[in-house]
Amino acid sequence: MSPQSGPPRRSHPGKPYRRPKKDPVRILAFEALRAVDERDAYANLVLPPLLRKAREDGGFDARDAALTTELVYGTLRLQGTYDAIIAECVDRPLREVDPPVLDVLSLGAHQLLGTRIPTHAAVSASVELARVVLGDGRAKFVNAVLRKIAAADLDTWLERVAPPYDEDPEDHLGVVHAHPRWIVSALWDALGGGRAGIEDLLEADNERPEVTLVARPGRAATDELVAAVGEESALPGRWSPYAVRLAEGGEPGALDAVREGRAGVQDEGSQLVALALAAAPLDGPDRRWLDGCAGPGGKAALLGALAAERGAALLAAEKQPHRARLVERALAGNPGPYQVIAAKGTRTKWRPESFDRMLVDVPCTGLGALRRRPEARWRRRPEDLAGFAPLQRGLLREALAATRIGGVVGYATCSPHPAETRAVVDDVLGEARKDQGATAEWIDARPLMPGVPALGEGPDVQLWPHLHGTDAMYLALLRRTG
Template identity: 80%
Template sequence: MSNRPRRPSKPYRRPRKDPVRVLAFDALRAVGERDAYANLVLPPLLQKARAEGQFDARDAALATELVYGTLRWQGTYDEIIAECVDRPLREVDPPVLDVLCLGAHQLLGTRVPAHAAVSATVELARVVLGDGRAKFVNAVLRKITTHDLEGWLEKVAPPYDEDPEEHLGIRHAHPRWIVSALWDALGGGSAGMEELLEADNERPEVTLVARPGRATAEELLTGDAVPGRWSPHAVRLTEGGDPGELRAVREGRAGVQDEGSQLVALALAAAPLRPGVAGAADETDGAGGTPRDELWLDGCAGPGGKAALLAALAAQRGAVLVAAEKQPHRAGLVSRALEGNPGPYAVVTADATRPAWRPGTFDRVLVDVPCTGLGALRRRPEARWRRRPEDVPGFAPLQRDLLRQALNSVRVGGAVGYATCSPHPAETRAVVDDLVKETGAELIDARPLLPDMPGLGDGPDVQLWPHLHGTDAMYLALLRRTADGG
């Protein structure tokens, strides 16, 4: 599938008409030029348009669909556009490609009538690109109207039996290398592959978490909200809506958090501990040898969602969470997320690969490690086109170092959760297997800690999936430090 050129765009005139499509174009330019994320760029643009009286709810919904839909299907639209131009795509200016993709999405991915889609997109091109390039846009879009999406897919995607990965990649708007990685993560068979790719292209519901001791799920069940599928603290907003309208969210007693992320925190909190040395007073509570469970660590705490849930769970047991985050501005986000926690906690600006605490300090440790983010393509559709295969090994040393230091930071008999929002085998089991061999840590079966969930595989680690569980593709392995390693 085609890769877009990465070069500065030519200047364009400031827009004056059609604020919905102008806003969508501005958002796409921010994503393309600054490597910004749409979920960070779009909300302030929408808020500004509403404040200025340019948008109503319907306009905002259309702008959102145009941005996310265009980004999601960008690679496939590029293949189609390439069939309609007389030059390589790398020779087409990025802003022109953005306008063409916006038009292609309206023609092939929405119910906007063809004549309206062409007219509106050509007018957008005239305003932001100039008359000359608007004529080029008009000519290309009229060629695109000769087929519907299915017709174009038949034309640009190779037959499945000739090249199944490229076929699926173009039909479901995923780069070939990601299709290959997901296929490996699913076990190599065809079962579930198309369902997973289709789920990646669905906009996820907004999911809330009621932080224990501060809010209840029942409190959040208003309007079209329904309980979560798996987490007792989750509530799903089935019709979207603004979470900020809920008092508990405004007060920080609840927040937006994917159910997969909630399950990672819940599983670590429920993992069985052992005394490090039989009868050791400092590793039991002194009442019948119950393992000590007083101090928890979130080693990669920013921006604070999992830390806030872990801190609330720890407070219910009289334990304390230390939330460590390397970047100062992200540590500030963590502080805001934990503000008001019912029990004691600490937020520290610290690098978990160079811990400032003594080995064996903590009873439970979570490291939700930096990764390619291939498990959250529903939320960040631009990431699928931005990431490259060579990014995967680039994360490997950091992922291993974070897990290594987590095992060093937990006491003997304590539990470590290794989590990542990627199902890529090189970021999941390969990392865990290497550290188990290196340290002698033992794996804890995570499946019983996520009761009543189907499709958890053979264990002991767990891979969640959008098409099976309705969550991001979160991975979780639970490890216990042993007396002879870790």
């Protein structure tokens, strides 16, 4: 079985199970995986409250939390590869194996093939987990399958289950690096170049990203964050002057500056997008800024702080009311004028030519953030691209119409897929010239990210995890001309 089929597990209620007192780590990891499957939840939203409750209940320390996190994220990242291996070890199609059983098998496979947990401990702990949550009969099945998996290491299994590279490069890379085949193909097209580049990118997608903080200008300084974290655990940002990287993870919410909203957690690529928009040259006044897709508020908070330093006002618009509340929380305490509104995307008609700077970080497939949301790679389908296309183009048209002549629009997306990046901008600009809509010219975004290497031929910018250590953010900067 190749990961190109892109499971997720089928939703299945499973049997009620008893929560044992021993081995709470694997029980909690299992609960998180079931929530991801049954509710289409995201691990980065499900896992933190489970960990918090486990700590509050007692007997669950930082090492337990770290192991639980590794088990959940590692299993989700490599799910397609583990499914291909498990399929070789069972006597029926995987679709006939109950999803809760597959979750236990995948957790066991990850411990055997993706961690340093000793073989006997990985098998026995997984069998005990199965006995508690699935029953004795299924525990015997889990034991038999995991003993087959334990007979070889990961490299040996990949030689067995991955098709030869020469016969089908995309399928081979998809199995070896746990990405659906269509995503491998799309990323390869976007990246260009040979095999080494795509393998580096796929490997980077499977690495746990650093936690990066942003010191919001005028409200906090990087020195303050470094002092609070400790110099031995904090690293300066690679590219953003406001970034601090946490070398050992840690809990950002424990920092005063984060609790007070003067700093926040924000990928460095996201910071670079906001900084480039704010630095783009424009003609005329620079007083009115709009973040047109502001949730959950990271870019809006950084833009709001930068606007305040210049005496400009920020309007932050977000379609979903609950996400608009997150934006309000991120902007709370901003020293300059700002307003947050819940606005329904392209249904909102901004007054023509009323903004000097505007950012539209459009909804997308999220293929640029697979490090953070590993389950997304198995949920997304090629047809999702067509579903986002009208909204992405509509938001960019609206942004150009709402920006005054001489003003600047930033089109951003957390996807490197060509259908969500350059194709959107080219289509909208082409339609504008043909239909006499709001016209614009490209601004070269590369000089607005000083010091950042490998930004391509321009004028737009594509960031990459393996080249820049960021999410794969895309940015096109446009100046309204007519």
